[in-house]
Amino acid sequence: MxxxxxxxxxxxxxxxxxxxxxxxxxxxxxxxxxxxxxxxxxxxxxxxxxxxEPAKKFKIGFPNTFTEGITYLKEQRLYVLKNGKSFHCISAVCTHLGCTVKYVNLNQPKKVEIEGTTKEIHSEFHCPCHGSKFYEDGTNFAGPAPKPLKWYKMEISPDDGQLVINMNEESDRSVTLTV
Ligand code: FES
Missing domain, CATH: 1.20.5 (Single alpha-helices involved in coiled-coils or other helix-helix interfaces)
Known part of the structure; x- marks a missing residue:
């Protein structure tokens, strides 16, 4: 059991x-x-x-795609100037308080003295905020801007031949890139 x-x-x-x-x-x-x-x-x-942050060194296209004269790169606030085979790049940021300067084509060329040398200029940059003015090479000549517009180094990309702007390196205002 x-x-x-x-x-x-x-x-x-x-x-x-x-x-x-x-x-x-x-x-x-x-x-x-x-x-x-x-x-x-x-x-x-x-x-x-x-x-x-936006890249400081970037390609902007092939040299032959640029028209003669000025091209504005809105995103980077830069002017690229093409004169035949030579290129240079100027910042559109006013050196007073950072407004964007406008490119102005002069009705007729004028002779100006820049750093002791007489030059004929055809255009200027004008700042709409407080009236600063710059010659076409970026030299400040009127208004409160304390210094010239910056120039940035341009180079050719070794891999595909496109134009490159290097905003990490400023360039002298007499140096252009010849392609
Ligand atoms: S920001 Fe250009 S003149 Fe003041």
Whole structure:
């Protein structure tokens, strides 16, 4: 004859203990999650947010696609000037407070003295904000702008022959790229 053992009813004391243990673990888990979140936020402050700034050195196209005279690159605020086979690049950022200067074609050429040399100019850059004016080579001659417009280095890309502007390097106002 088989004897069956009757299951003992759960002890109310042990139920109480397991409930307490469960609540303790739950509380501990919450504290750990809170600490992990705090640690993550603190760690994040040590890492700078990624900023997507425009490239400072970039291709602008093949030399023969540029028309004679001036081309404005709106995104970079640059003027590219083509004179036959020679190119140079002038910043459109006014050296006073940074407004964008406008290219102005003169009705007739005028003779000006730039750094002791008399030159004939055909165009100027005018700033609409406070009236600064620059000769076509970027030399400031009127208004509050304290210095000339910047020139940036131009080069030919060795891989495909496109024109490259390097805004990391300023160039002398007499240096042009011949292609
Ligand atoms: S920003 Fe050009 S003159 Fe002031």
């Amino acid at each position: 088989k004897l069956f053992k009757k299951n003992k009813p759960e002890n109310s004391n042990s139920t109480e203990i397991s409930r307490r243990t469960f609540l303790e673990k739950l509380g501990l888990g919450g504290v750990l999650i809170g600490l992990a979140g705090f640690g993550f936020q603190s760690f994040k402050t040590l890492i700078p947010n990624v900023r997507y």
